[in-house]
Structures are given as C-alpha cells and as structure tokens.
Amino acid sequence: MRPDFTPKKKTNTALYGGVAAAVLIAALAGFGIAKMTSAPAVTKAEATAEAGAEAPKSLTLKPEAIQAAGIAVETVQAGGLSSEVLAQGSVTSSPSGQAVMTARTGGTVLQIFKRLGDPVKTGETLALVSSNDAAQIAADRRATGAKSTLAQQTLAREKSLFDQGITPRAEYEQASAEAEAAKADAARASIAASNAGVTSDGRGTAVISPISGRVTASTASLGAFVQPETELFRVSDPSKTEIQVSIGATDAARVSPRDRAVVDSGDGQIIEGTVRSVTPALDPQSRTATAIVDVAGAQIVPGRSVRVRLFLSGASTGGTAAIVVPEEAVQAVEGKDVVFVRTAEGFKPQPVVTGQRSAGRIEIVSGLASGTSIATKNAFLLKAEISKSAEEE
Numbered sequence: 001m002r003p004d005f006t007p008k009k010k011t012n013t014a015l016y017g018g019v020a021a022a023v024l025i026a027a028l029a030g031f032g033i034a035k036m037t038s039a040p041a042v043t044k045a046e047a048t049a050e051a052g053a054e055a056p057k058s059l060t061l062k063p064e065a066i067q068a069a070g071i072a073v074e075t076v077q078a079g080g081l082s083s084e085v086l087a088q089g090s091v092t093s094s095p096s097g098q099a100v101m102t103a104r105t106g107g108t109v110l111q112i113f114k115r116l117g118d119p120v121k122t123g124e125t126l127a128l129v130s131s132n133d134a135a136q137i138a139a140d141r142r143a144t145g146a147k148s149t150l151a152q153q154t155l156a157r158e159k160s161l162f163d164q165g166i167t168p169r170a171e172y173e174q175a176s177a178e179a180e181a182a183k184a185d186a187a188r189a190s191i192a193a194s195n196a197g198v199t200s201d202g203r204g205t206a207v208i209s210p211i212s213g214r215v216t217a218s219t220a221s222l223g224a225f226v227q228p229e230t231e232l233f234r235v236s237d238p239s240k241t242e243i244q245v246s247i248g249a250t251d252a253a254r255v256s257p258r259d260r261a262v263v264d265s266g267d268g269q270i271i272e273g274t275v276r277s278v279t280p281a282l283d284p285q286s287r288t289a290t291a292i293v294d295v296a297g298a299q300i301v302p303g304r305s306v307r308v309r310l311f312l313s314g315a316s317t318g319g320t321a322a323i324v325v326p327e328e329a330v331q332a333v334e335g336k337d338v339v340f341v342r343t344a345e346g347f348k349p350q351p352v353v354t355g356q357r358s359a360g361r362i363e364i365v366s367g368l369a370s371g372t373s374i375a376t377k378n379a380f381l382l383k384a385e386i387s388k389s390a391e392e393e
Helices: 006-054 063-069 132-163 169-196 380-392
Strands: 073-075 084-093 098-102 107-112 125-130 204-208 213-218 231-236 241-247 260-264 270-278 289-294 305-311 323-326 331-333 336-342 346-351 353-358 361-366 373-375
Touching: 073 270, 098 204, 098 213, 107 132, 107 204, 125 231, 132 169, 132 204, 241 260, 241 270, 241 305, 289 305, 331 380, 346 380
Parallel strands: none
Antiparallel strands: 073 373, 084 241, 084 305, 098 231, 107 125, 125 204, 213 231, 241 289, 260 270, 260 305, 270 289, 323 361, 331 336, 336 346, 336 373, 353 361
C-alpha cells in the first residue's frame, strides 16, 4: 500500500501560512517600532531648539564698541511716572568754571600766544599789551623798593647808634617808623604791578588766565590799541559746568534741592546730576522757574541744549515700586518685552512686564530691580545683534 501524503501536505501548508503571517506581523511591528523610535528623536530636537530659544543670550561688547555705537547706559531707580519731571535745559559754565580776561592797562596788543579753542593752564599768559601805564607802574615799584631798602639801612644804623648810647631813642623810633612806611609803600607798588600783570622789564602787561580750560572767545588783534578793561579772552573749563533747567510753576513746587537728575546730552552720554537749587520766583516772561543741576566732573560743552529728568524725592508713588525707563529701552525679542542689562562682558536681555506709558517713558512693573544698569539710547542695535546671532545659529 502506498503511503498517504495528503495530511502532511495540509500540515506543511498550514505551517508555511503561519510563518508568512508571522513574518508579516513582524514586519509591521518593526515598522511601528521604527516610527515609535524616530518620534522621540524629533521631539528631543524640538525640545533642544525650544530650550535654546528660551535660554538667555548674552552679547559680548567692549566699552569702545559700546561708545562707538552710541549706546547709552543708565542706572534705573524705583518710582512711578508721577515721580518724574521731564524738562529742557541748557549747559552753562559754573561761576568757577569761566574766566574773562581784560586789558588791565590801555595800550597796543604786542603778542598773542593763544587762539580760539587752544588749551590753557592756570597762570599761563595769553597775550602781551605794551603800555605806558605799565611803565609807570613798574617805575613806581622800583622807586618804592629802593626807598624801602634805604629806610631799612637807615634803621639799622640808627639802632646801632642807639645801642651805643650815641643817639637818643626818639631818632631811633623815627627811623623805625619811616622804615615801616617805606616797606608798606613797596608792598603796595609790588601788589599793584602784580595785579596789572606788569612784565619784569616793565614794558607792558601780560593777560594771564586764572583757571585751566580752553579759550572759548577771543577779540584780541595783533597791533590793535585797547582801552583799560577791554575784554580780550574768555576761558572755560568744560569739567566745571551746570545745567539750568526750565520747569513750570506746578512742577517747581515739587522739585527740591538734592533731588536726583539724569541728563541726556544728545550725543550718547547719560550723566547723573543733583538739583542744587530752585529759583523761588517765576520768570515774568516765560512763567517758569529755573532749577540748577550740578553735574560735577562731566565734560559737556557750554551752550548745548539737553533733556533732563528730575526724580522727585518727595513725590508719592501710590504704593508702587514700578521703575520708569525710556520707551526705546524696551525691545521686543522673540515676542517678549526685554531690556538689555549691562554685564561685565556686554549686555544680557532681561524679560520684563511693562505698564503705563507717557511722554516717551514706560513703567516696568516687574522683571527689573532698582539700581540695575540698562541700555537706553540705541538699544535696538542690541536687539538686531541678538536676532542676527539667532539666524546664524
């Protein structure tokens, strides 16, 4: 009898079908596993990108680059919009920061040593004026000096004779009085010659600067004849200036001496100052008062118009600790309001929450601490640099 293979064939067919199904299931499972494996990799990349976007970016800038870009830096203080007064001011020389030099005697301008804009040191001669008056003063100085010398010699001789008992005391006392008078005359003549700036040879007078600075005005012309007290030069010290700020009647009553002031010079400088005084009366023409702001050591050219913010120490902030900054200090970076905080290496964007706006100023409700230094003018350049760095990455 031949063997029957039919059951085996069915068995093999079932086996082959099972294997095929298993392979298909394994393939589908492998595809699914591959998808599941690749998905977390994409998520991780996205997370890394998001983390990079949220991570604060810092800009490294040298002080020279900051100055060249005209980026102004200001230290902010707590206080609302009601605690500030924004006004215009003008730079003037302080009383000790400007000197007017005149011709002390009438005569001809003989020599000119300094021109407009030249630096000047204290005691330096700017010009020489040849003068007959100077010759007279010099002659008086020499004559009184000679008389004083003779009187001192006479006194010495009379004292010797008095000590020997040869002359009476009255003659000695008379010689002593005459010596004192002659000495006083000589001192007077010497002081007069010094005040007039008489030269050592007595031919003229020297125009001498009492302060250091630069020549800001000059009317002296070589060979010109000048009358006594004719103005020849003006010298100003740019480090000794003050700001005269015009404020309205309402604000004048709120401003007090020693209030803090911030001066924007218009050329990128942000200068700290202090209110020294406020005029007690209004100007009848402008109906404004004048606040004098001291800016010790600041190098500002007299005559320049500046913008001044006065921070009122006695103003009520309504219980808020908001910080007020210029609107240009707040920039939008990646959809967020930020200010650029000054660091040792450059700047770092700091997210902030803003509040009210008024007259180009904006309140920072949170995100910025009082006493922090931030970029104000030209802060948009820092934003552009941040955006450029993000695109390159």
